[in-house]
Amino acid sequence: MSPRVSKQHLEERKNHILDAAKRVFEQKGYEPVTMQDIVKEAGISRGNLYQYFSNTEEIMQAVIEKNDDSFYTYIQDLASSHEKVWDAIQAYQKVVFQSLPNPYGIVMYEYSVTRWRNPERKAFFQKRYTRAMKSFLALLEEGVKQGEFHPVQPLETIVNFMVNIWDGLILMAHVEEPERVAVGGQLEALNLYLIQALRPDENTDWHLDTKIEPG
Amino acid sequence: MSPRVSKQHLEERKNHILDAAKRVFEQKGYEPVTMQDIVKEAGISRGNLYQYFSNTEEIMQAVIEKNDDSFYTYIQDLASSHEKVWDAIQAYQKVVFQSLPNPYGIVMYEYSVTRWRNPERKAFFQKRYTRAMKSFLALLEEGVKQGEFHPVQPLETIVNFMVNIWDGLILMAHVEEPERVAVGGQLEALNLYLIQALRPDENTDWHLDTKIEPG
Structure with a gap:
């Protein structure tokens, strides 16, 4: 995989996470949302989420x-x-x-x-x-x-x-x-x-x- | 103590609590304030506060x-x-x-x-x-x-x-x-x-x- 493709892939995965997170925030409000909620909504692993973000x-x-x-x-x-x-x-x-x-x-x-x-x-x-x-x-x-x-x-x-x-x-x-x-x-x-x-x-x-x- | 005086006394104590609570909320914001913070600011006992209010x-x-x-x-x-x-x-x-x-x-x-x-x-x-x-x-x-x-x-x-x-x-x-x-x-x-x-x-x-x- 060339670095260019890899970068694009990372960006797409990040956007996928952000879209999922937005849906969860809209449902529950900001404060009550946990990292686990976003893991679940995005359908990714916990480790995968933490590669991109440390907290809500x-x-x-x-x-x-x-x-x-x-x-x-x-x-x-x-x-x-x-x-x-x-x-x-x-x-x-x-x-x-x-x-x-x-x-x-x-x-x-x-x-x-x-x-x-x-x-x-x-x-x-x-x-x-x-x-x-x-x-x-x-x-x-x-x-x-x-x-x-x-x-x-x-x-x-x-x-x-x-x-x-x-x-x-x-x-x-x-x-x-x-x-x-x-x-x-x-x-x-x-x-x-x-x-x-x-x-x-x-x-x-x-x-x-x-x-x-x-x- | 007559019931009238007692009622007035209770009302004064309640106002004392509310004034103390207001000061604490203004310092810390609403969410972070605990019952203990209000007990401390009002200079009363925990039991005394709970006679009036169950939560923040x-x-x-x-x-x-x-x-x-x-x-x-x-x-x-x-x-x-x-x-x-x-x-x-x-x-x-x-x-x-x-x-x-x-x-x-x-x-x-x-x-x-x-x-x-x-x-x-x-x-x-x-x-x-x-x-x-x-x-x-x-x-x-x-x-x-x-x-x-x-x-x-x-x-x-x-x-x-x-x-x-x-x-x-x-x-x-x-x-x-x-x-x-x-x-x-x-x-x-x-x-x-x-x-x-x-x-x-x-x-x-x-x-x-x-x-x-x-x-």
Whole structure:
């Protein structure tokens, strides 16, 4: 076996483990999952798992990093795949709406909340936050550059606010009945804010098409 | 000792335990705290603690309920202590801003996040959410009744959105640097939204006086 094939094989096995681990985390939540759960779900040997990861914390971080990679590729493509940045934001808002019932969001949320008392986890998420900020800032800056937006708040603040809302909806969607927390209405509320904060040129509509129920 | 004095004494001892427990939770977070930690902080015997509570979960819920009672008394008084409901909301926004560094918020948050996989905790928080909704709805309804607000979204949605922002800020304020997440700017952003969503009569200002740094 050439080193190239071997490397590819190792990568595939790692992805197989991460996919299995993600399913287990989504079923049980982060804290209760053991290495044995992942061994069982992946259908591999214990020794095989430990060749790649030492504990569930490492696995969780690898799951998040893998997920983030495809997420940020999507965000980067958003601006170029829409004529108006406003339309790109609307496309993203619909993705948020549709993906809310996915348990991955709440597991990741749960894992991240305890970071205030876990320095390693805190460092991991601060790096992650920097990446999120950078991606969404680039999107809004594109709108300013194209003369589409005339913001009345710093773009950083606007991005913080957006991220705050979207993160909060993940929690709300999993702990209350969706109609009770008016998930669609809150995304519309964010649009109503964004129109005031970004001041797009034309007469943009703050109503979001959320007729497709999440889930 | 008369039964009246005895009852009062029991209540005082319970409050002493809850104050000690709150300090321990704020130092260590919810999960790591043991009954022994609370025994030590309260300076009482183990048997004495178990007369009141069977486990840290019960104590945490009692701490939250005690805190909520004074919180909702404050919210109820907000409308009557301000001429305009808008000013009452601004007074509350300042309280949010100033109380963000308090670790109680993040501990309670941490405890609540895991409710998606804990049915008893979920029921506890759904009851709590109903109470929060009711209190803030009453405040906004007062503004509508007085002809001060002309909302363009359902009041329930507006309250959901407000609660979402404030909850999210608790998390952000404890896991990132405050200036990095623009806490004050986000509260201003909420004001900017509220002016559009509630449509107050006069030319209200969305800028919040957050010159007093939190903490």
